[in-house]
Amino acid sequence: MTHRxxxxxxxxxxxxxxxADRLHAAAIHLLRRLRREDDAAGLSAPRLSALSxxxxxxxxxxxxxxxxxxxxxxxxxxxxxALEAQGLVRRVPDRTDxxxxxxxxTTLGRAxxxxxxxxxxxxxxxxIRKLSAAERRALTAAIPLFERLAGR
Amino acid sequence: MTHRxxxxxxxxxxxxxxxADRLHAAAIHLLRRLRREDDAAGLSAPRLSALSxxxxxxxxxxxxxxxxxxxxxxxxxxxxxALEAQGLVRRVPDRTDxxxxxxxxTTLGRAxxxxxxxxxxxxxxxxIRKLSAAERRALTAAIPLFERLAGR
DNA sequence: TGCCAATAGTTAGCTGCGCTAACTAAAATA
DNA sequence: TATTTTAGTTAGCGCAGCTAACTATTGGCA
Numbered sequence: 525m526t527h528r529x530x531x532x533x534x535x536x537x538x539x540x541x542x543x544a545d546r547l548h549a550a551a552i553h554l555l556r557r558l559r560r561e562d563d564a565a566g567l568s569a570p571r572l573s574a575l576s577x578x579x580x581x582x583x584x585x586x587x588x589x590x591x592x593x594x595x596x597x598x599x600x601x602x603x604x605x606a607l608e609a610q611g612l613v614r615r616v617p618d619r620t621d622x623x624x625x626x627x628x629x630t631t632l633g634r635a636x637x638x639x640x641x642x643x644x645x646x647x648x649x650x651x652i653r654k655l656s657a658a659e660r661r662a663l664t665a666a667i668p669l670f671e672r673l674a675g676r
Numbered sequence: 677m678t679h680r681x682x683x684x685x686x687x688x689x690x691x692x693x694x695x696a697d698r699l700h701a702a703a704i705h706l707l708r709r710l711r712r713e714d715d716a717a718g719l720s721a722p723r724l725s726a727l728s729x730x731x732x733x734x735x736x737x738x739x740x741x742x743x744x745x746x747x748x749x750x751x752x753x754x755x756x757x758a759l760e761a762q763g764l765v766r767r768v769p770d771r772t773d774x775x776x777x778x779x780x781x782t783t784l785g786r787a788x789x790x791x792x793x794x795x796x797x798x799x800x801x802x803x804i805r806k807l808s809a810a811e812r813r814a815l816t817a818a819i820p821l822f823e824r825l826a827g828r
Numbered sequence: 829t830g831c832c833a834a835t836a837g838t839t840a841g842c843t844g845c846g847c848t849a850a851c852t853a854a855a856a857t858a
Numbered sequence: 859t860a861t862t863t864t865a866g867t868t869a870g871c872g873c874a875g876c877t878a879a880c881t882a883t884t885g886g887c888a
Contacts, residue, residue, distance in 0.1 A: 544800035666818030
């Protein structure tokens with residue numbers, strides 16, 4: 525702080541900084557908007573996200589899942605427990621290394637992922653459809669960058 | 677489910693849907709990545725975001741603040757209480773309508789907003805600086821769209 | 829004028845999700 | 859064989875969302 529930059533041309537120092545800031549704010553508001561769509565199904569954002577990794581990332585250990593979701597092991601352990609209680613995933617012990625547990629999706633899990641994601645994302649999809657072709661191109665071009673900034 | 681679409685042309689039905697999906701996932705991961713940067717300052721994402729609205733949106737009622745942050749009144753009431761306890765905002769009663777309370781930032785609040793945002797967003801800023809000029813242009817072009825999808 | 833409905837905000841109490849610390853069990857290693 | 863390392867769980871904390879129910883004030887209206 526203190527370099528408040530009294531009157532320079534740009535008032536906010538750095539274009540990259542402005543970009544980061546707006547991205548940050550937009551991400552917060554986007555998720556808050558979507559959060560309300562999914563409570564009906566009992567599939568919160570973290571559960572949906574984890575389930576998605578399990579469905580598409582095959583049987584996966586708790587540790588790897590935690591890393592993929594950028595969360596600590598105990599957090600993922602509890603998320604998996606919740607998903608298991610809902611019948612969406614099952615734990616499969618490793619045959620040779622008995623410390624390891626792999627998580628895989630049940631048929632119900634796969635089904636609910638589609639349904640939950642649909643409900644949650646439909647509102648977004650609808651808005652995206654309203655974009656012009658050029659706008660949609662711009663959004664498409666930026667998504668990989670956005671993903672990279674998100675740390676994958 | 678089941679319409680896993682064995683071999684059709686597109687495999688995933690709708691381009692807008694794919695876009696929505698990736699945007700959703702990226703937003704989740706972006707925020708999780710950033711969340712870890714701010715705990716040091718005791719300024720969580722929701723507090724930082726609310727404080728930002730107060731700083732830039734002038735004195736504002738709790739209700740308007742809740743609406744701006746897409747949150748219910750009790751949630752915002754508590755967020756404001758926390759910010760007040762930290763000395764970052766103060767409540768100003770309305771002179772004529774005694775039901776209304778307006779929230780405004782303190783000097784400390786303004787200072788901490790800059791510092792907190794800086795810490796939180798710096799990691800993003802650094803990555804954005806690494807982008808090529810073309811990539812940065814693409815990101816810049818997409819931000820307004822992203823904001824629109826976020827509901828403002 | 830005096831009552832009642834509407835509005836602004838708070839309090840109480842619940843759930844979920846993030847964390848660290850501390851534990852158990854199994855495997856790898858010295 | 860004894861020790862260390864690794865995988866995962868349990869316990870317990872704080873924060874942030876919500877609804878329901880409450881207080882206080884305002885505004886309308888009979």
